[in-house]
Amino acid sequence: MAKLYFNYSTMNAGKSTVLLQASHNYRENNMDTYLLTARIDDRAGTGRIASRIGIAAEADMFDAQDDLYAQITTRLAQSGVAAIFVDEAQFLTPEQVWQLARVVDDLRVPVLCYGLRVDFQGNLFPGSATLLALADEMREVRTICHCGKKATMVIRQTPDGHTITTGDQVQIGGNESYISLCRKHWREAMGDLSAES
Numbered sequence: 001m002a003k004l005y006f007n008y009s010t011m012n013a014g015k016s017t018v019l020l021q022a023s024h025n026y027r028e029n030n031m032d033t034y035l036l037t038a039r040i041d042d043r044a045g046t047g048r049i050a051s052r053i054g055i056a057a058e059a060d061m062f063d064a065q066d067d068l069y070a071q072i073t074t075r076l077a078q079s080g081v082a083a084i085f086v087d088e089a090q091f092l093t094p095e096q097v098w099q100l101a102r103v104v105d106d107l108r109v110p111v112l113c114y115g116l117r118v119d120f121q122g123n124l125f126p127g128s129a130t131l132l133a134l135a136d137e138m139r140e141v142r143t144i145c146h147c148g149k150k151a152t153m154v155i156r157q158t159p160d161g162h163t164i165t166t167g168d169q170v171q172i173g174g175n176e177s178y179i180s181l182c183r184k185h186w187r188e189a190m191g192d193l194s195a196e197s
């Protein structure tokens with residue numbers, strides 16, 4: 001039975017690597033896959049999903065305005081697809097998550113979404129919040145903090161190591177870097193350890 005999956009993580013956990021490996025497993029068995037990624041993220045170049053360890057695959061892109069149910073219906077009319085993979089799923093709108101749920105329920109094709117759970121201020125991305133509500137199955141792609149504990153949070157830093165505590169949820173293409181931390185070290189970096197005194 002087809003399901004809607006949400007594989008969530010913090011930054012630098014290797015979720016694109018996991019996505020590309022899972023898609024490869026289908027293709028190795030002669031089952032085609034359809035890959036989608038957010039247009040907002042063009043780090044990998046136009047229409048590509050790339051992982052930090054060097055593997056990449058072609059992908060179609062989505063904008064916030066796109067009707068993904070219609071887009072996927074068009075793709076399925078061309079040839080059969082065994083599974084649909086969506087990277088940067090935190091950038092889906094709630095409406096688009098519902099469209100993907102309809103693909104699963106009505107077209108009976110599994111949809112596997114990969115995305116960040118929370119932003120640098122500790123708030124759920126809207127797409128991720130809706131996926132947490134609607135997904136049939138959820139799995140955490142894990143990475144660790146410098147202390148060895150599981151990292152669940154992320155901070156945004158300037159090139160000189162200053163932690164940014166305010167600003168837009170989405171900022172891609174700037175000079176900032178992202179560091180994944182456990183909640184305690186995230187609180188320390190964000191200047192909130194008052195609860196400990």
Ligand SMILES: [Zn+2]
Pocket residue numbers: 145146147148149181182183184185
């Ligand atoms: Zn830590």
